[in-house]
Amino acid sequence: MTDGNNKISSENNEEGGSAPKRQRIEAENNQNAETNDQQHLTLQVMYDMCQEVLEKQTNIEKSNKEIVEKLRLTDEKLESIQLQLKSDKIDETTSISSNSQDSEDSVKTTSSSDSSQAMIPREIMPTTGKYFVLKHVFKNVSKLKENQNLCSEVEEHFGIGWNMRVYRKKEHFSFFLVCSQSLDTGKWIIEVRKKLVFISNRIEKVREDNSAFTNIGKRCNTTGWPKFIEWDVLEKDFLVDDQLTAEIHVKIKNTAGIYKDNLRSFDETMEEFSDVVLDVNEQKFYVLKLYLAAHSPYFKALFLGNFNDSKKSEIKLTGIGADDFQKYLELLYGEHPINEYTCEGLLLVADMLDTPLVRRKCEKFLLEKTEKTLKKKLELSARYNLESLKKKCLAGIKSIDDLQDVLPGNVQDLDKSLMGELLEKAISLHN
Structure with a gap:
């Protein structure tokens, strides 16, 4: 027993004794704990920084989305406003001042x-x-x-x-x-x-x-x-x-009384089949919003846009004649109102309300059925961007006399889009 104790005592003495060993172990443990704390602190700081960066990125993305959405809504509003202004402008700018005295x-x-x-x-x-x-x-x-x-x-x-x-x-x-x-x-x-x-x-x-x-x-x-x-x-x-x-x-x-009798009714008898009333020169037209919106970006903005008129059950349209709008609606609803009297008025309304279907059907009439002069057809093709009609009219100019017939009395009144093509035609005819 004594020999064993002595051996343990000897080993302890060789290793520096039990007290110093405990101190050394505690010191190592404390050092390791301190290192772990520093690492943990570093990781925490890095984690907090990452979280902050992620939060900022999230806020930026949210802000960007908000900006994009605001820009989109702004674009829609601008488009609808421009279309509305186009409608209003036709009425405002073409009216001769009503304040002028007669004679x-x-x-x-x-x-x-x-x-x-x-x-x-x-x-x-x-x-x-x-x-x-x-x-x-x-x-x-x-x-x-x-x-x-x-x-x-x-x-x-x-x-x-x-x-x-x-x-x-x-x-x-x-x-x-x-x-x-x-x-x-x-x-x-x-x-x-x-x-x-x-x-x-x-x-x-x-x-x-x-x-x-x-x-x-x-x-x-x-x-x-x-x-x-x-x-x-x-x-x-x-x-x-x-x-x-x-x-x-x-x-x-x-x-x-200039146009033929109406081919379709849009009066109060159609009220149950409509969801909006359009007032044109004090004449009321009962129509469906979505049907008109499907054919016209103007009506799409007017009815589905984010401004006051889109919520109204009755909307006033300016700058359009009631008779022309009647024929415009008839054409959209499948009737055939195009003739020598109505064609130009229909083109005017289609241009104002940006309605490709009406424009195409009027152009087809002018290409195939009209008895209007070459000069008038060329004038309409330039004014309403009817490219097929313009090509046919230019092809129909086969002599200097034909060319003179389509020119206005003052060449400066000629549509600018036609000047180059008519000049080329004149040169080719001369050669």
Whole structure:
């Protein structure tokens, strides 16, 4: 027993004794614990940093998503606003000021620096909406005898013939707009706002008012001023080489009885089959939102967009004639309302409401069935981007005479998109 104890005691002594050994073990343990604590602390710091980075990344992604969503909604709103503004603009910009007094006279002077351009008829109103301009240069005016007429050629606009007529009446010179719609067909009326203009190299003579052409009651297919200007003033200020440059700007405000009978009803009898009412010139149309939205980006934005009108049960459309909109709806709903009278008005509405189906069907009519002149078809092809029609019209120009027939009186009035192609055609014909 004593030998064993001595052996243990000896071993303990060899290893430095039991107390120092415990201290050494505790020190090692403490050192290891401290190292573990430092590692744990480092890991915790790294973990916290990673969490912070992940949280920031999550916030950034969330923020990006919010930004993208806001941008998307903004784009949708801008698109819908632009489409709505397009609708409003047609009504606002094409209307001749209603504040003007009927038979208002105004003389506009131009400086000598403008004289080189004054002979060129200038646009007075925007060329959008149901709007057109008649321009003509009357020759040998000073030789006119009393009550003798001079007339411009008849031009077709929106299915109706129009021209200008001037004549001398004692000491005055008369100026009229003439509507060629037959007075012997059903009851009809055409309400217009017109502006009549004489242009010289120094001044303009302008009169503006509202008029109506009709075959109801007191028949009327001519409107203007018997005493538009005094004869001596005309000779002094407006005749250049015995020629008079004249314009009439016409905004068709409303028509009735011009088109054939309606092929389909959209009145209150269709109320149970509709979910929105469209008010066009105080005429109500009962229609389905989704059906119109499927055919027109304009209506898609109007009905499904995020703005006030999309929630309304009745919406007012401006810049469109009720009769044209009636034919537009008929065409969308499968009827066949396109003819010589309705085609141009349908193209106008289809362009405004961005409706490819209506545009295509009108172009097909113009390609296959119309009796409109080559000049008119080429004009419509340029205005409404009807490429197939334009190609056919250009192919139909086979002589210099054909080319002259499609050119306007003033080449500067030619649609810019046609200038290059007509120049190429002229060169090829010359060669």
